[in-house]
Amino acid sequence: MKVLLIGSGGREHALAWKLAQSPRLTKLYAAPGNPGIAEEAELVSLNVEDHAAVISFCRDKGIDFVVVGPEAPLVAGLADDLRAAGFVVFGPSRAAAQLEGSKGFTKDICARYNIPTGAYQRFTxxxxxxxxxxxxxxxxxxxxxxxxxxxxxxxxxxxxxxxxxxxxxxxxxxxxxxxEVVVEAYLDGEEASFFCLSDGKTALALATAQDHKRVGDGDTGPNTGGMGAYSPAPVMTPEMVERTMKEIIEPTIRGMAESGHPFTGVFFAGLMITAKGPELIEYNVRFGDPETQVLMMRLKSDLLSILYAASTGTLNEVSAEWHDETALTVVMASKGYPGAYEKATPIAHLPEAQQGAKVFHAGTAIKDGQLVATGGRVLNLTAMGKTVTEAQAKAYALVDAVKWDNGFCRRDIGWRAIDRAD
Missing domain, CATH: 3.30.1490.20 (ATP-grasp fold, A domain)
Known part of the structure; x- marks a missing residue:
């Protein structure tokens, strides 16, 4: 199968790394990709905002399947245009992508289908x-x-x-x-990330993870796109997973179908586990970043097969199996992030890949033969361990082997699970 992966971040590097392991894959292209993705795929300098150019490329190369990584192309309707041109696509339609593209839309769906979430109002x-x-x-x-x-x-x-x-x-x-602004009630509890594939009618629960949104140790400082993650999340007990499916995911799938926008792709539910149980903070309509990095490390099954099943209405024919170990990723970011930061700073050395450990590229480029940091979040140092403590130690050993003067990271990724285990 010839596959085109859209995107250029750490999430897409993790997806490319896992897709490249599929026995069904004959050729993987990535647009625009990054230097890490270049190890797994042939990079293509496509402007993904030019849908006609993407379709033309897919026709020229005989692409069998397109996997859209980031949210912006989905909200812009790339999946619709590709499907209209006859291609199989992993990712929701523009209308279904409103679950991420409009927080107010999601809140209204929650209100209509009695999905637990914080009370809210919308304002213009x-x-x-x-x-x-x-x-x-x-x-x-x-x-x-x-x-x-x-x-x-x-x-x-x-x-x-x-x-x-x-x-x-x-x-x-x-x-x-x-x-437009949504103002909503503050939910008190522990956050978790829950992932579930949908083909419009069937749901397949994936693994759980916990992200670390704030920039500083001890969950201090401003919110970021995520400074690290681990999987599984102990707060997501089997009972919480069952309740999340029953109270949040299944009513959403039903509601989207009833509203004429059946959802195919991945639900990434940001949850708060409160005294009442799981409550929805927000939906994303693509894999999380940096959660994808830990999910792909733990996934035993063939990623290509399960994504293709979600995209062709055959999700009931596949399952997802997971390694029991914990995976943990630490995000190295440019100093100053999430505020202003210097770009094109040199990264002098990265540790070699090893069994159960991987450096995913999130915001890098090659400039004059030198690897440089181009983004706020730049590297994802990811490792597996029998326990979260072991995975954490291995991930920080990778961090300490990086030579990049302008980089920084949190030093406490996984602290909640470690506290729980002690």
Whole structure:
């Protein structure tokens, strides 16, 4: 099978690495890819915003299957245009991708189908939003409605922070994403990431993970796109997984089908495990980053086969098997992230790949023959271990072998699971 993978981040490197192991794969292309992905796939300099160019490439190369990694092309309708041209695509339609493209849309689906989530209101102007915030009090959560590359959410512990977040959104800090704002109740508990494939009617639960959103040790500082993750997440007990499927995933699949937008692809449910049980923080309509890196390390099954089944209505014919070990990934980011940071800083050395350990590239490029950091989140140092403590030690050994003067990371990824185990 000839496969085109769309994307260029750490998630796509992990997907490429796993797809490349499939016995069904004959050729893997990646657009635009990165230097790490180049080890697994032939890179193609396609502008993925030019849907006609992507379709033309797929026709020229006889592509059998397209896997869309990031959310922006899905929200822009790339999957629709490829399907209309006759290609099999992993990823939801533009209409179904609203689950990530509009936080208000997701909240409305939750309200309609009685899916547990925080109480909320939607606003298109600052003053009514501020009045609602003053009425509700802090802590409270303010979200830009649209796609903001993981940066449009403020968990405000004070009224002043919440009011400032509203001003930021309507002042254009997140561009068009902030034209509407969702204000919702603060959920108290432990976060978890839950992944589930859907072919529009059947659901296949994947493994659980826990992300670390804040930039600093001890979950301090501003939210980021994710500074590390591990899988499985002990907070997601078999009972929690069952409840999540029954109370959150299955009603969503039913609701999307009933609303005329059947969902095919992967649900990435950001959950808060509260005293009441699992509650939905938000949906993403693609694999998580950096959770994909730990999921792909643990996945025993052929990734290509299960993604293809989700895309062709045959998910009931496949299953997903997992290694029992824990996988843990540490994100190395450019100093200054999630604020301003220097670009094109040289990475002098990366550790060699070894059994049960892998360096995934998230924001790198080759410039004048030198590997350089081009993004905020740059490297994902990922390792497996019999316990989370062992996986953590192996991952940080990889971190310590990297020679990159402008890099930094959290030093406590996996701390909740380690506390639980002690």
């Amino acid at each position: 102007a600052a003053e009514p939003a501020k009045a609602y915030i003053r009425e509700q009090g802090a802590p409270i959560v303010v979200k830009a409605d649209g796609l903001a590359a993981g940066k449009g959410v403020t968990v405000a512990m004070t009224l002043d922070d919440a009011l400032a977040a509203v001003d930021d959104c309507f002042a254009g800090a997140f561009g068009a994403a902030g034209a």
